[in-house]
Amino acid sequence: xxxxxxxxxxxxxALTASMQALAPSCICRxxxxxxxxxxxxxxxxxxxxxxARTRAAGSxxxxxxxxxxxxDSMGPDDAASRAAHDARRAEQFPLLGHRAVRRAVGxxxxxDGRQCRTRMPKESKKVASPADLQQLFNWxxxxxxxxxxxxxxxxxxxxxxxxLLLGASQMRLGQDExxxxxxxxxxxxxxxxxxxxxxxxxxSQRLGVALFTQLNEAVLAGQLAQALVPARRLVELNEADATxxxxxxxxxxxxxxxSGALEHGQRAIALAPESFDFLIKQAALLGAxxxxxxxxxxxxxxxGLCPDNVDNNLVLAQASSVLGQAAEAAYYCRxxxxxxxxxxxxxxxxxxxxxxxEGCSPEQVYAAHLDYGRRVAAAVPQDRLAHxxxxxxQRRLRVxxxxxxxxxxxxxxxxxxVWAALDPQQVEVCVYAVHAENLADATTEQLRPLAAHWVDxxxxxxxxxxxxxxxxxxxxxxxxxGHTGGNRLQCFAERxxxxxxxxxxxxxxxxxxTMDYALCDPFNAPHGGYERFYVEKFARIPCSxxxxxxxxxxSVNELPALxxxxxxxxxxxRVEKLxxxxxxxxxxxxxxxxxxxxxxxxxxxxxxAARLREDFARQGIAPERLVFQPRQALPDYLxxxxxxxxxxxTWPYSGGTTTNYALAMGVPVVTLRGPSRAHCQSAxxxxxxxxxxxxxxxxxxxVEIAVRGARDLTALAALRASLRERWAATPRRRPEAVARxxxxxxxxxxxxxxxxxxxxxxxxxxDEVQPLLQGGAA
Numbered sequence: 219x220x221x222x223x224x225x226x227x228x229x230x231x232a233l234t235a236s237m238q239a240l241a242p243s244c245i246c247r248x249x250x251x252x253x254x255x256x257x258x259x260x261x262x263x264x265x266x267x268x269x270a271r272t273r274a275a276g277s278x279x280x281x282x283x284x285x286x287x288x289x290d291s292m293g294p295d296d297a298a299s300r301a302a303h304d305a306r307r308a309e310q311f312p313l314l315g316h317r318a319v320r321r322a323v324g325x326x327x328x329x330d331g332r333q334c335r336t337r338m339p340k341e342s343k344k345v346a347s348p349a350d351l352q353q354l355f356n357w358x359x360x361x362x363x364x365x366x367x368x369x370x371x372x373x374x375x376x377x378x379x380x381x382l383l384l385g386a387s388q389m390r391l392g393q394d395e396x397x398x399x400x401x402x403x404x405x406x407x408x409x410x411x412x413x414x415x416x417x418x419x420x421x422s423q424r425l426g427v428a429l430f431t432q433l434n435e436a437v438l439a440g441q442l443a444q445a446l447v448p449a450r451r452l453v454e455l456n457e458a459d460a461t462x463x464x465x466x467x468x469x470x471x472x473x474x475x476x477s478g479a480l481e482h483g484q485r486a487i488a489l490a491p492e493s494f495d496f497l498i499k500q501a502a503l504l505g506a507x508x509x510x511x512x513x514x515x516x517x518x519x520x521x522g523l524c525p526d527n528v529d530n531n532l533v534l535a536q537a538s539s540v541l542g543q544a545a546e547a548a549y550y551c552r553x554x555x556x557x558x559x560x561x562x563x564x565x566x567x568x569x570x571x572x573x574x575x576e577g578c579s580p581e582q583v584y585a586a587h588l589d590y591g592r593r594v595a596a597a598v599p600q601d602r603l604a605h606x607x608x609x610x611x612q613r614r615l616r617v618x619x620x621x622x623x624x625x626x627x628x629x630x631x632x633x634x635x636v637w638a639a640l641d642p643q644q645v646e647v648c649v650y651a652v653h654a655e656n657l658a659d660a661t662t663e664q665l666r667p668l669a670a671h672w673v674d675x676x677x678x679x680x681x682x683x684x685x686x687x688x689x690x691x692x693x694x695x696x697x698x699x700g701h702t703g704g705n706r707l708q709c710f711a712e713r714x715x716x717x718x719x720x721x722x723x724x725x726x727x728x729x730x731x732t733m734d735y736a737l738c739d740p741f742n743a744p745h746g747g748y749e750r751f752y753v754e755k756f757a758r759i760p761c762s763x764x765x766x767x768x769x770x771x772x773s774v775n776e777l778p779a780l781x782x783x784x785x786x787x788x789x790x791x792r793v794e795k796l797x798x799x800x801x802x803x804x805x806x807x808x809x810x811x812x813x814x815x816x817x818x819x820x821x822x823x824x825x826x827a828a829r830l831r832e833d834f835a836r837q838g839i840a841p842e843r844l845v846f847q848p849r850q851a852l853p854d855y856l857x858x859x860x861x862x863x864x865x866x867x868t869w870p871y872s873g874g875t876t877t878n879y880a881l882a883m884g885v886p887v888v889t890l891r892g893p894s895r896a897h898c899q900s901a902x903x904x905x906x907x908x909x910x911x912x913x914x915x916x917x918x919x920x921v922e923i924a925v926r927g928a929r930d931l932t933a934l935a936a937l938r939a940s941l942r943e944r945w946a947a948t949p950r951r952r953p954e955a956v957a958r959x960x961x962x963x964x965x966x967x968x969x970x971x972x973x974x975x976x977x978x979x980x981x982x983x984x985d986e987v988q989p990l991l992q993g994g995a996a
Contacts, residue, residue: 246461246495348379355383363387378407382414389421394428397421398455422455426462429455433465442472453482460489464496467503476507494524510537510823525553528561535567539794541826544575547794558589562597562708565590569701573726573896574871576797580894584751587729590701591753594711595731599681603688605716609972615964616646618692618715619669620683622653622676622704623723626661626768628875629698632722635766637668639957645964648692650675650683652706661768680708687714694964697733700724717967717977720754721762725871725896727752734977735967737960738762738895742902748895755977757967759959760984761906761950765878772856774884774942777935779863785811785928786845788862788885790819790855790876793826795868798833803917804866805837810925815843817862819855822848859883863934864927872900881907881945884938888924890914907948949991950984958990 348370355363367384374380385400401418408414429448436445449469452462467483470476483500490496497520504513514537520530531550538546551568552559559565572578572586623629637647649669651662654676666672671690675683683706687695695715699705700723710718713732720728721737736743736754739762749756779785787807789796796818808814821827831841847858856879865880867873867889873880877887877900889900891913901913912927914920927934949955962982970978 360387591729621698635953639953684712684714741905785814821846
């Protein structure tokens with residue numbers, strides 16, 4: 219289903235296409251990687267703890283040798299001690315003899331194993347026991363130890379001491395992969411040996427650091443396939459390492475291998491059930507492969523561990539909103555507290571959800587927006603960007619537009635026809651597209667030629683964006699988002715342009731003292747109705763909203779009720795707009811028209827459908843009278859209008875895009891004009907084409923209009939046949955009419971600034987615009 223342009227601020231969803239972008243930020247450095255990777259004391263540790271095994275192996279070990287172990291291991295210092303040292307070694311290595319040992323062990327510890335091999339007599343290279351290997355190891359003959367240990371293991375493959383010596387020597391030779399295999403075998407055979415366990419941990423650490431470096435470099439380079447090998451090896455190194463499992467899960471998810479990703483993600487949680495990080499990653503993976511309910515369960519569990527994580531809170535808030543729970547969404551934005559959140563992103567999202575909440579009065583919503591404005595003003599630099607724009611009221615204006623929705627999104631349908639109709643002699647359009655580069659699509663490419671200057675700005679911070687806009691010399695800057703996803707209101711708080719205007723994306727005030735105007739018209743902002751709830755001054759033009767459907771429209775069909783014998787009401791607004799008061803009013807209509815049915819769009823999960831059935835059942839509406847449709851691609855969404863006779867609007871946040879599409883498909887909309895401008899979006903769309911009879915001022919009147927429309931099928935069929943033409947051809951909503959009105963408003967705003975005057979309410983009349991239209995207009 220298509221939705222209106224407003225939606226809450228939230229982190230990018232964990233979908234298949236975005237998992238690769240998500241991966242670099244999700245790879246965790248293991249805790250062991252922060253410790254030193256040093257092996258200077260490993261051999262002596264192993265040696266000190268292995269005397270018992272040496273004696274058990276049958277070596278004749280004199281007490282004097284045991285007593286002098288520490289001193290001998292440090293090496294001889296002078297001729298006398300060297301002689302004594304050689305004598306002891308000859309006694310301990312009877313097979314090699316005195317001179318052979320001297321040649322083998324060299325001057326003391328640290329002797330390279332290769333040197334031992336070349337200096338040792340060929341006929342004396344065989345060693346009989348682990349005790350012999352132990353002594354050679356302590357004198358640095360690591361290659362010799364390795365070769366003899368391998369030879370002995372052919373005869374004694376279950377000797378854990380030999381595996382330990384083999385692994386230790388390979389470790390000192392830098393052969394970590396082989397060492398890890400040998401030491402794993404040693405630990406299996408000697409499970410109580412602390413030295414074996416310590417050495418295995420040490421070599422695993424050293425291998426792990428190298429593998430993690432490979433993994434991290436591959437991920438940062440976007441080479442997830444190459445990252446998979448070290449990620450798997452890290453798990454093999456230590457099956458009990460939760461971080462290794464979590465990292466592998468992220469890599470597999472980025473490659474779309476969901477089964478393996480979920481398996482390792484679950485293993486990470488089993489090993490570390492109190493890890494917020496592992497819970498969040500598994501939740502993202504579950505969400506990416508369509509298991510939304512399980513994902514939310516994990517996110518709620520994570521919320522219990524860390525209620526201050528803004529990203530998780532915003533995802534939970536969005537999920538609650540989708541279920542129509544605006545109050546619960548606000549709860550998550552607040553982090554479970556009563557006071558507003560400190561994080562400005564969370565506070566901005568909170569404002570969106572308050573706009574949806576039937577229980578919040580316009581005064582409360584306005585106060586919350588003012589608080590946001592004060593908080594932002596305190597957080598951003600003030601007066602650092604001085605404006606040197608030439609104060610010439612007649613010159614061509616550089617007008618900037620900031621939006622994250624210049625792609626396949628409703629905002630594109632509202633702004634594109636206006637840009638195309640603006641007079642380039644009057645207005646130089648400069649666009650700052652702040653969506654991520656990977657979100658650009660075919661619609662983005664269609665929009666680019668409409669701008670004189672296009673800047674892909676998604677990677678810029680708010681301050682960097684403000685500096686860029688200021689450097690470009692923008693005269694008037696438009697915000698097209700308000701408090702919806704991807705907004706850059708903190709950039710506007712720095713006032714990068716002399717004049718700033720909010721338009722299209724959001725029906726409430728921004729709360730920013732640096733936002734001068736809100737562009738509107740007499741239909742969506744009747745005089746005296748909403749000014750008190752805005753920081754901005756109203757700049758009214760004859761029509762502030764045209765709309766260009768994305769793609770071709772299917773033909774309008776005959777009124778479905780004439781063939782079906784009963785009326786099908788419909789609503790394709792998002793589920794988060796369906797509050798208790800709205801559902802109660804809809805139930806009243808269905809009760810008054812007992813043969814009618816109601817089709818609801820954007821219901822993509824069984825839990826939401828079940829909840830809505832229960833809500834209607836409590837008001838006496840049988841479940842078989844409800845038809846649910848999931849979110850669909852635009853062609854299928856438009857085709858659903860062929861089954862709808864009359865659309866029912868929502869409040870306090872009424873339709874926008876959905877209302878335009880309904881009218882274009884010949885389906886009138888019953889709407890309610892309420893106490894805030896968010897109530898008035900559909901009323902604005904209907905009013906511009908003269909459908910005032912479908913606009914109510916209270917709920918009782920709204921129910922009466924809906925019931926009356928359903929009972930007069932002849933009138934409804936006649937309206938359906940003419941409605942598309944009426945919607946498309948009404949003069950004041952044609953793109954050139956909107957563009958001429960906008961140009962006049964911009965000129966008046968600019969003229970006041972050139973005179974040093976503050977912003978003030980202004981209005982451009984239809985009489986002023988008509989003469990400027992080609993051939994005039996009726």
